[in-house]
Amino acid sequence: AHLGRIAAVDARVHAFLHVDAEGALAAARAVDARRAAGEPLGPLAGVPLALKDVLTQEGVPTTCGSRILEGWRPPYDATVTRRLKEAGVVILGKTNMDEFAMGSSTEHSAYGPTHNPWDLDRIPGGSGGGSAAAVAAYEAPVAIGTDTGGSIRQPAAVTGTVGVKPTYGGVSRYGLVALASSLDQAGPCSRTVLDAALLHAVVGGHDPLDSTSIDAPVPPVVEAARAGDVRGLRVGLVEELSGEGFQPGVRQRFEEAVALLEGLGAEVVRVSCPRFEDALAAYYLVLPSECSSNLAKFDAMRFGLRVGDDGERSAEEVMALTRDAGFGDEVKRRIVLGTYALSSGYYDAYYGQAQKVRTLVARDFAAAFEQVDVLVSPTAPTTAFRLGEKLDDPLAMYLNDVATIPANLAGLPAMSLPVGLSPDDGLPVGLQVMAPAMADDRLYRTGAALE
Numbered sequence: 001a002h003l004g005r006i007a008a009v010d011a012r013v014h015a016f017l018h019v020d021a022e023g024a025l026a027a028a029r030a031v032d033a034r035r036a037a038g039e040p041l042g043p044l045a046g047v048p049l050a051l052k053d054v055l056t057q058e059g060v061p062t063t064c065g066s067r068i069l070e071g072w073r074p075p076y077d078a079t080v081t082r083r084l085k086e087a088g089v090v091i092l093g094k095t096n097m098d099e100f101a102m103g104s105s106t107e108h109s110a111y112g113p114t115h116n117p118w119d120l121d122r123i124p125g126g127s128g129g130g131s132a133a134a135v136a137a138y139e140a141p142v143a144i145g146t147d148t149g150g151s152i153r154q155p156a157a158v159t160g161t162v163g164v165k166p167t168y169g170g171v172s173r174y175g176l177v178a179l180a181s182s183l184d185q186a187g188p189c190s191r192t193v194l195d196a197a198l199l200h201a202v203v204g205g206h207d208p209l210d211s212t213s214i215d216a217p218v219p220p221v222v223e224a225a226r227a228g229d230v231r232g233l234r235v236g237l238v239e240e241l242s243g244e245g246f247q248p249g250v251r252q253r254f255e256e257a258v259a260l261l262e263g264l265g266a267e268v269v270r271v272s273c274p275r276f277e278d279a280l281a282a283y284y285l286v287l288p289s290e291c292s293s294n295l296a297k298f299d300a301m302r303f304g305l306r307v308g309d310d311g312e313r314s315a316e317e318v319m320a321l322t323r324d325a326g327f328g329d330e331v332k333r334r335i336v337l338g339t340y341a342l343s344s345g346y347y348d349a350y351y352g353q354a355q356k357v358r359t360l361v362a363r364d365f366a367a368a369f370e371q372v373d374v375l376v377s378p379t380a381p382t383t384a385f386r387l388g389e390k391l392d393d394p395l396a397m398y399l400n401d402v403a404t405i406p407a408n409l410a411g412l413p414a415m416s417l418p419v420g421l422s423p424d425d426g427l428p429v430g431l432q433v434m435a436p437a438m439a440d441d442r443l444y445r446t447g448a449a450l451e
């Protein structure tokens with residue numbers, strides 16, 4: 001049914017870069033065989049899923065939305081992919097994304113943008129717009145995204161779906177093509193909070209193949225999603241993340257949802273996190289720095305594309321031609337920025353300062369969590385904007401991430417869930433819940449209460 005739905009709508013939505021119909025049907029049959037053999041199966045066995053094209057799946061093309069990886073078929077599964085397969089999840093295909101996960105609109109994909117199913121002239125968010133759109137358009141009931149600065153949560157907000165960035169280290173990064181290694185985290189996209197929890201429980205947990213993986217059990221996310229009880233929960237409303245710059249319709253739906261939490265027995269207080277105002281600037285130094293280093297491996301020798309290799313040119317020339325042809329403008333912009341920020345003489349002034357701000361953001365969170373159990377804000381300042389609207393203005397695009405970035409800088413878990421349609425334009429609005437490290441269950445508890 002889902003392959004049929006993809007065939008019917010994906011020419012317009014363009015959520016997928018690659019549909020693996022054969023592999024999906026084989027996986028579904030394998031689950032049937034396991035069931036027939038009386039094997040005990042988990043709740044996601046046989047459930048179709050869309051996988052963001054930044055996670056490897058053995059033998060299936062993985063492009064990260066970039067030309068530079070064209071033709072690359074990874075010889076191994078990411079840990080997330082392997083765990084999905086073991087749980088009997090049926091992987092339908094790989095979803096579209098901003099190139100190497102850089103962007104907030106999926107317009108930076110080398111393979112063309114994804115369209116928001118609510119209004120095809122609008123962006124589905126980014127970088128994981130393909131995963132969110134696939135879920136919103138009923139092409140897949142659940143999907144996996146990755147979130148470095150909001151790429152699971154902001155697409156969820158603008159497509160009316162649920163998206164969760166787990167605690168940093170809660171889900172293995174093995175086989176996740178790195179954007180910024182100290183920020184990246186894979187997580188669930190779904191239609192309901194419980195579906196997200198079930199997926200989180202399957203992909204999460206310790207992995208010796210990732211040195212930053214936390215050696216502790218997955219927080220009790222499924223139990224929390226089933227309970228959904230917020231009585232006595234202390235909810236902090238982040239003052240810096242709901243005022244100026246946020247659309248009136250977004251603020252209205254957000255405030256109504258907070259009032260609902262209060263009505264359900266939560267205790268709502270206002271909390272100030274003053275350094276959140278510097279988080280965006282710090283992020284856009286830390287991220288380019290890390291990605292300029294991570295993307296150095298795409299050197300025309302090891303993966304995918306190779307341009308100008310005529311037997312005469314030097315390796316350096318081939319490398320330069322390949323990187324020029326293979327990377328898009330946004331990727332080049334960030335490589336240049338990051339290389340500059342890390343260069344001798346500038347390191348202390350830029351990267352060093354940004355790391356200090358990062359510590360201050362983490363301290364703001366720590367102080368806030370002495371008073372409250374969770375923090376809330378709108379997920380994004382606006383509803384889905386029009387395709388092309390911010391494409392030529394990188395700064396306007398970056399400003400979209402103002403509410404999502406603090407959680408990445410501090411490594412904390414955060415969720416976006418739909419809280420209705422904006423009265424301004426009838427488009428979905430997302431509410432963000434943030435929690436202390438390894439208290440991911442509080443996101444589900446809060447989210448399920450609001451659902």
Ligand code: GLN
Binds near residue numbers: 103152401
């Ligand atoms: N929009 C952010 C950026 O462009 C988020 C990226 C992400 O989370 N992968 O960096």
